[in-house]
Amino acid sequence: MSHTAHIRSHRKPRRSASTLAVRAGVAGGVLSTLAVAGASGSANAAEPVTQTLELPTLTADLAAQAAQSADATEQAAANYQLQAERDAAAAKAAKKAEADLAEAKKKAAEAKKKAEEEARKEAAARASRTAERTTLSASADAGTGTVLGDSGTGTGAGTSTDTGTSTATGSAAAVVSFVRAQVGKAYVSGATGPSAYDCSGLVQTAFKQINVSLPRVSQDQSTAGTQVSLSNLQPGDILYWGSAGSAYHVGVYVGGGMFVGAQNPSTGVVERPLSYDPPTGAVRVL
Template sequence: MSHTAHIRSHRKPRSRSASTIAMRAGVAGGVLSLAAAGASASAYADEPVTQTLELPALTADMATQVAQSADATQQAAANYQLQAERDAAAANAAKQAKADLAEAKQKAEAKKKAAEAARKAAAARASRTAERTTLSATGTNSSTSTATGSAAAVVSFVKAQIGKSYVLGATGPSAYDCSGLVQAAFKQVGISLPRVSQSQSTAGTQVSLSNLQPGDILYWGSAGSAYHVAVYVGDGMFVGAQNPSTGIVEKPLSYDPPTGAVRVL
């Protein structure tokens, strides 16, 4: 043992300030706190962490803005619907106007055709009246003309057949059709005419209805496509096989004005 072991030191002990002691105590305390925190974190490391978020409370201003936005959306939808209804109404109106215009055009066209038909009918009536007047005058002028020669023979033959029957396709002697009678009459004077009225209407020289002579062949319809023929006998009269109801008759030209006439003799 040292001879100085039990001798107290004469050095004064270092005085530690309170701040130094407090700092060291704080550091120690912090270390202990970190250790405790680490132990706590290690203890709960395996447990899931649930986090709850709190939404901000709906204030009065926000509620007002939401309501205004909803009103605006509703108003926009109403405006769109109203515009759609207006567009549909305009389309329907345009469609109806188009249909009305087409109908009006059809009615106008029908009226125009009716007016044209009435005009033509009036012109036809006036023409027939003029023809009757002309034929009556012709008959008066022809009353002084006397058939002679072959024409007299033709006139005499057709007058002798008055009262006999009309039979389609018949050529005599007891019955005739219109062209059969004309053919038979001219056969008496040695002239061979075609069998049908269409051909007989072009068998001679075309003559005016205002310059008829006894023995001329009258026809109804167009030359070359006539549907009826007869013989002019003078004095504004003709003899023909008219139809099954009347048979062979003598009638004035005004009874049924012919279309034209041909002269064979």
């Protein structure tokens, strides 16, 4: 027998089929466990991926909200600007309206003042004429200012102490004679004779008899000649009431403190004393 027959072989012994099967089963179980664990780990690892996938959706919503907020802010700013522009326009319009109102009030006040002044002047002239009518009526009732005859005697109570005779000569005498001849005729505005006159129509027609041309209205007749003092009157002088250049009435001085004029529709052409309604001034044409 060989001396090596009892020495163990260094080669591994062959495993039996059952042993291999067991080991294969164990390995399979391990692999299955690993597979399950891997699957579980994969499943657990997938959760963060799912959360990461949701982030874009959340970011898009926030962007949309931010955009809406920006739009709302822009719209609010635009509304504020529009309101500010409207307020500024309204303030400007109110300021202009206030200025226009102040200007209108100023013009209205000026117009009112002018109208009042004109009304005052008209009232003064009307009052003067009314007083004139009243005095003339009273004088007529009392026989004052009756035209005297050639004898120089009066024909009624209260007649003037003046003899009534005119010292006028020449052209002045012709003027005096003419106006006295018109006493008793009617007063008609704008009339120049022969049956009716107004104040300046009588004066113009009287001087026309001696070929002296005078302006038609009393305003112009009051400046047609040389201004003379009322204390130095001569027959034929033109008397005027009101300011020179803006007189509202005229007559003819006939001497003896008397004048003849076409007074108003109530009295017509009359002869009256200067004291009845003292004239403002006089002009001398002859």
